[in-house]
Amino acid sequence: MTETVRGTPAWLRATNDRTALGLLLQHGPLTRNRLGELSGLSKPTAAQMVARLEGAGLIRVDGEISGGRGPNAVSYAVRADRVLGVAVDVSSTGITATVVDATGAEHPVAELPLAPDAARSAVSDVRGAIAAACDAAGIRTDAVRLVCIGVQAAVAQRADELTFTDTLPGWPTTGIRAHLEEQLGVSVTLDNDANLAAVAERAAGSAEEVDGFALLWMGEGLGLAIDVSGRIYRGASGGSGEIGYLPVPSEGLALDPDAPTLTEFFGASAWARLQAAPDPVAALAERVALGLVPVLAVLDPERIVLGGPTGREGGERLAALVAERLATGTQWRPDVVATAVPSHPVLRGAREVLIADVHSRLFEDVARLQP
Incomplete structure (x- = not known):
């Protein structure tokens, strides 16, 4: 494809078409007049944009909108089946x-x-x-x-x-x-x-408004996702966040001497065993807080989101207890919250x-x- 030269009529048409498509993606169905208003372009230019996009199969007629006096205005929408x-x-x-x-x-x-x-x-x-x-x-x-x-x-x-x-x-x-x-x-x-799951949390969960956060995934295994200013940090080989393989700290061995790694310490199997404890959520919170210390020492995130099946089951009470134990037992005071993604994170x-x-x-x- 030949590169379009800035400032030429072809470049201007392409820019206008991108603007129109972006507005339709952002706002949903729009009339030509409304496209002109939102883009700041004239009605004839808006009509030309619509004609080009419709002719290319990128948008379609969505319906008609009553404007009171005069004929109804046709609205256009992006073709959902295009890609x-x-x-x-x-x-x-x-x-x-x-x-x-x-x-x-x-x-x-x-x-x-x-x-x-x-x-x-x-x-x-x-x-x-x-x-x-x-x-x-x-x-x-x-x-x-x-x-x-x-x-x-x-x-x-x-x-x-x-x-x-x-x-x-x-x-x-x-x-x-x-x-x-x-x-x-x-x-x-x-x-x-x-x-x-962290991408979902950033988009519509417990981390929409923070600069950065760490999501602790607790299920059959353990995982940590690291969000830095809206970008996921994956590490050189994609192995960033595989904390389930870390050894249990010495304080944790007193709680569970048979748990060599963090996965055995507060993964799904540990959570199942803790159901016999007087307060399973409190017992889990103590283990999670110990496991988070290396994360806090290296990353010092503004917020920690507890996700995965176990994090969801523990909910806000687990988050509050983890925050309390971190505040009383470490130098860090992160905001600890439960996942807010309703399902299928x-x-x-x-x-x-x-x-x-x-x-x-x-x-x-x-x-x-x-x-």
């Missing part, structure tokens, strides 16, 4: 998936059981997830162009490698993204499940990633429009 994605969460207990479109509309969440370990592969897991999500949403699988997958593993995105893949039998540890793209014919993004984070990717693809399509 579609599927968000996928591959966990140790099952697979969930949902379709994602440019509008960010909610589509049904499909749930799939895991195949036996010997029958699993990355391609079969993801292909099945795409098919189930599309079936639930009533669309064809060949309409999908993008997939974002959350996995319980460390993801080195540049090297295209996976490590800590205990829950992914049959998945290759090298060349995974390239392998999936070749076999499935879609663009693939992979990320750690806790990282995607990994899937919701993958949706946020895909919505941004879908929008980017649409803007690329605008840039290719011919005058």
Whole structure:
């Protein structure tokens, strides 16, 4: 594609078209007059933008809006089916998936059981997830162009490698993204499940207004996602936040001498054992506070969000007790809160990633429009 020279009529048309598409993505259906008002452009220019975008199949007529006196005004909307994605969460207990479109509309969440370990592969897991999500949403699988997958593993995105893949039998540890793209014919993004949960927390959870935070994921395993000014820090090899492998501090061994790592200390198995304690949540809070000390010493985050199945179950009481123990036993005073993402946090984070990717693809399509 030839680069458009700034200041030329072609550059101005492309700029106006991007503006119109951005406004439709931001506000939803708009009339030509309203597009002109929001963009600051004249009615004839707004009409030309709409004609170009509609002719290219990027927008469609959405309906009519009554303006009182005179004929009804036609409203236009971005075509939700122009670029579609599927968000996928591959966990140790099952697979969930949902379709994602440019509008960010909610589509049904499909749930799939895991195949036996010997029958699993990355391609079969993801292909099945795409098919189930599309079936639930009533669309064809060949309409999908993008997939974002959350996995319980460390993801080195540049090297295209996976490590800590205990829950992914049959998945290759090298060349995974390239392998999936070749076999499935879609663009693939992979990320750690806790990282995607943190993306969801930043977008619509307990961390919308803070500069940075750490999300402690507590479930079958443990994970830590680190948000720095809205960007996830993944480390050189994608292994940042794999705190479940850290040894239990000496103070913790007095509580549980049979727990060599933090996963055994306050992961799902420990939480199950603590149900026999007089106050299971208080007992868990003591362990979580001890496990967070290395995080606080290295990162000193403004806020810590307790997520994952155990974090959700413990709720605000667990968060308050962890904050209390940190305040009385350490030098740090972070704000500790429970997750506010209502359900499917990994899937919701993958949706946020895909919505941004879908929008980017649409803007690329605008840039290719011919005058």
